[in-house]
Amino acid sequence: MANTDFRICSLSGLKISRSSELLIRWNLIAAFATLAVGGLMGLLVLLTRWPSVHLLPVEHYYRFLTAHGLDALLAWIIFFEIALVHFTSAVLLGTRSYVTWLGWVAFALMLIGGALINTIVVLGRADVMFTSYVPLKADPLYYLGVILFAVGALIGFIHFFINIVLSKRDGGFKRSLPLGSFGLAAASIIGILTLAHGAAIFLPTLLWSMDVIPTIDPSAYRLVFWGLGHSSQQINVCAMVAVWYMTSAFVVGGKPVNEKLSRTAFVLYILFINLASEHHLLVDPVLSSWHKVVNTSYMMHLAVLASMIHAFAIPASMEVALRKQGYTRGLFEWLKKAPWGNPAFSGVIISIVLFGFLGGITGVIFGTEQFAIIRHNTFAITGHFHGTVVAGTTIAFMAFTYLLIPFIFKRELIWKGFAAIQPWLYGAGVATLSIGMMSAGSFGVPRRHYDITFSGAPFSFTFDPAIDMFMSMMGVGGVLAAAGGLLFILIAFGSIIFGKKLEQQ
């Protein structure tokens, strides 16, 4: 391909090829669109769970909850990650995305799979939740949709390795990948392993739903499903941490303080997270206690160590960079003078703080044997993962969007003032929501539950009245988050369509 295909981004100095640019753009557009749908579903579900509103009828509640999980957790995040795959394996290296057709095949499969899943769910033929635990049965087309999406994502993650091998041949890098690309390499490795679990469980389930296979063991399903379901969250963690490092570099010129340490931490994620997924099965029959204890203590804590390392290394890189810019007075001048008005910077800081203190710590606690029995399937779990995938991953990706729109779409952001408050609004909303959910869950309020006043049940049961406050906290926080999410969608699409064009060579 000719050299004229490249342009130099004057803001970042990146050398961007047309092929990568188009792939990144379309994956991002699909990501924003699925976030919009998933977010809307989330708002409707929230307004149903908020007892003083109780919006939807029962079938629609479970239907929209299923769609919320698939769009917000699967589609939005993975489309964004495939955009990051091309950004880190081609744009950062100054080479192009190779075998472009394969990138489009991946994109098309994910798009078709995602559309199929949404259609089937909205038609009411797959009210099975994100987990689709057997023997709860959905329409075969639902499982087919999941498989198509997963195969597309798998090809997307494989594309990372094709790109870096050919980039090295063409001199994109000589010895080692930049740290941002290294993080995505870890994400892609975990992605491939994870999606293999997905194939191992969804292919038989598809055949079972078509009556080709008589039964699927519910316990085996849970074990293999969580090899997909939880390990895939580690793809998100790796991608999110890579985004933290890259944002530090783009916005304040942060340099990893020690490459060895940061890279080792990514390797810990790859090695230890898969087995730790067994914490989902702590109160299941079948597996022995020691099997569960070993996998969820030893393995999980070494993955947590990796997060502890990043939690040190990233703020350290920012501090060093800001001190170099002359903010050296006292212990905290660098922090005071940091670019808080830049939503990419503030978003990443909010993501780091909330991921660590809300999502991470509660994850470690709930994943222990004695805590699982008093938290399993309660609303506390929902609170935990809204602390990780929403307050952590989603906010980090939103923050990075504010960089990618000028770099990749060559557009200025619209509504800069609103953009500056968006991460704060969204972060405050999600944090309130998450704390409300976790507190209500500690009183036993179940997750995925239409009516916690149990109308129509043979026996009446009332939770501790303290939950009213926590459920309202969730409601208010959720509405704030929805407002922040809507603002993000408007800014993202508004900038792509109406933003001032940035002239570049």
Add this chain to the structure above:
Amino acid sequence: MAIHEPERIWWNPLSKDERVWVGVALIWMLVSFIFMPIYHLVGSQNPPSTTYSVKADDFDKLVEGMVSKYKVGEENGFPVVHPDPSEPVFIRASMWQWYPILELEKGKTYKVHLSSIDIQHGFSLQPINMNLMALPGYDYVIKLTPTSAGEFHIVCNEYCGVGHHTMVGKMYVK
């Protein structure tokens, strides 16, 4: 920078700050790691792990056998059962009920067999908030010693269809 290739030699020793941080974090993680097996041995809040494989029809027969032998009353169409602590006790989950109502004695130790005869359900004993999975095909055996008397409810906390929120059962401790 994270967006540029590192220098030729990046396998550098850690600075003192980093060594201290990683050291403290590692020790913390090791303590957490060691504490989990230790607590399994000394603690009294462990999820059980005795499991048998069982067919829905067979489990149903066991439940009905217990009900006909020990039934002491009825409430809202559900039998109230006061079983002998020396014999196995059964709780059956199905769409959308917990069957039957058990009446247990405080301080006695029971072996409670929990299973589902259709799809997956979540056994959530309230208000003490004890949560276990009820899977079809598996008989999950819980060694249970009630320590306080009163009225308890069993809520389902694994999604099981449109009637999920009406799946509430009852248990007495006397």
